[in-house]
Amino acid sequence: MSRLKLYTGRFETLVHFAPQIEQRVKEGRQDFLVLLPVNRAVRYYKKRLVDAAPGGILTDPLVFTFDDLLTRLYRSLPGAKKIISPEMFHLLVRQILEEHRDEFRFFSAGAEVTTGLVRKTADMIKELRRFGYNGIAFSKLAIPETDFDPDKFGDFQRLLQRLDERLGDSFIDEPFARHQAAVNLSEELFRKNLPGVAYVYVSGYGLFTPAMFRFIEQVSRWAQVNVKLEYTEENPTLFRHTAQAAKRLTAMGAQVVKPREPGFLSRFLFHGETFPNKKEDLRERIHIYGLVSQREEVAFIAAKIRDLHFKEGIPLHRMAVTFANMERYVPEVRRVFREFELPVNLSTGFPLIQSPLVRHFLNTLRLAASGFPLKDVFQLLQSPFVGAADRINSDFLYRILVKYRVRRLTPGWQQRLTATPEYENGADQPDEANLARQVELLAAYLEPYYQLPQEATPVGFSERLRRFWKDIGLFDWYRKDNRVLTERQKENEFRA
Known part of the structure; x- marks a missing residue:
């Protein structure tokens, strides 16, 4: 049975579940796992949890990025291969491109193998490996009929196959190791590495790899998993980037927890509501005048401001004027407002x-x-x-x-x-x-x-x-x- 909860709504803080987590720390309970998107956030939040602990004493709290946690889990798998460094991965990609350049039609195509080509190619291969593709899995994909270069597809397949050959039975790259950790995740492996964990908190993520989805789905059978996702179904256009994640997590049987009734502005900014269309006589609010020069425009505005001030008693500091191009109007504003004896304060409109x-x-x-x-x-x-x-x-x-x-x-x-x-x-x-x-x-x-x-x-x-x-x-x-x-x-x- 799934024990997965999906908290939706706008972004509020990177550690959405901080109050619940810190309350558990204050009570002396360290039965939680926190997953955050970047190492800097991990370091910061570990320190914050130590500060929240009674007496400022807390054994190393279980706060990780998904990448670090999955790498740690892979290393404890029976028969785990040795994980190569990112530098070694780049070196292998360079060797493959140089030694088999005649095989490739899109990447090197017989040309010189540059550092830039190696870096970009390695980054693309890493992304494919993160999603679980090796040479065999990629060869089973059907080539898209439109908007895809067959030569590029073939070169990716050759690269992945050659990479598998180089790594052999003893080595593995980090992205593929993470995927394998999720595929082979069991309750025994989970309890061995994360003993006593009863609650898992995931926040700050918008994009999820198959390995991350697999981890969440598996672990929700053994512990309470809480995921915060920046998403509202009322505004699918604004949150299109997280819609797929919301759909996948919901399909896992997640209980969706919506935020409390959104505030007035939030309803219009994030929840797709529109302001009521009241019928108003715009002739009372909008006035259009045909003027032929910047000087006439500025003089008209200055005269209007003077009338509003002296006839209707509106303070000068309560009136503001905007211009399409401030720089062009500045000389005329200075000259005309001085003639009308009106003080003026020019501003770029930039943040302070x-x-x-x-x-x-x-x-x-x-x-x-x-x-x-x-x-x-x-x-x-x-x-x-x-x-x-x-x-x-x-x-x-x-x-x-x-x-x-x-x-x-x-x-x-x-x-x-x-x-x-x-x-x-x-x-x-x-x-x-x-x-x-x-x-x-x-x-x-x-x-x-x-x-x-x-x-x-x-x-x-x-x-x-x-x-x-x-x-x-x-x-x-x-x-x-x-x-x-x-x-x-x-x-x-x-x-x-």
Whole structure:
């Protein structure tokens, strides 16, 4: 009898069953297996389970990717072959392509076997092996009548056959080993490798191989298997990529657990509902005017805003205007709105993280965290928000530092510059007075960066960070004299 439950609905978190799992850990029960799609998630969640355990002590929790688990199960099979490394697999594919190139009509076809050809061919063969195809199984497939190259089909068959010959009875590749582990999975093998497991939690997956389906179907006879799938039957178009998995799992006899009543927006975004089509007189909401130039458009909009503000009392900051191409309209907006005595704040509409000013604030922290790479320092100096950029001759100083191989501007970089053999022995030394002045300016600018604390309490770091940004002049960027900038440069600056 199947003990399989399929939880559908939108994506919420990678570990959908985290509350149930962590509750079991807190109760001292380690009778579960968790399957996640990537190794990084596995490492993170293992640490999280240890943190949730009483006293922070927990023996290695059973959290794996499907690939790692199936590989582990294969190795414990009676008579298991030795699994070759991915590098050896690529080497075998290269040897087959080179030694039997005259047999192939699509892949090498007598041409030179390049690294790119080997990599792409190996990736395709791995995918076929993941789905359980060896030379014999692939030869039994019927060639599709349309949209398929017979030469390509034949070459795949030859490659798989030659690969089987190379591997022989002693070796196996990892993708095919995983498939064999699922095919030969038994309750005895499952209990031997995963003793005491009564609950299996699978989440984060959208695509499943036959081996994964086979594992879920078999294990659901011996343990409670819970699978979270990003899918709703109300919107098959949006969730087409997971529809096949939902169909297959349901065919296994899975009990489908639908999410609670979706929220208002969720019904329209994910569940295929449409807003009620109320009959409205659009003449009251939409107005179309024929204007002949950008200046007329902007003037009409400015006049309308002024009327709404003065006649209807609508605050200016509650009104917004969108343009198809902001860059084209900026000069007219500046000119016309100034004539109408209307304040205006231009925005790109980008997320805040893409704001030039916000990016500069973040880059000051990245610079210190990354160890002051030379290129990053001088990229920062090109920003319009850096006051020191007006005084530092960036082009001159950058060329000197590159020439004398100063790669990072960590504390003491000035001494490292003059101590390089190239600098001491060079006949074409730069103007020392000018260089000394530029080095002094850059060193003074970087000094506050060196004072950033590596460790601090949140409150302490917040206070130190504000002082740091003030010390480097970042809070006074708007006071800079920008009369030398072009209109476009000014727009880019003030649209921060």
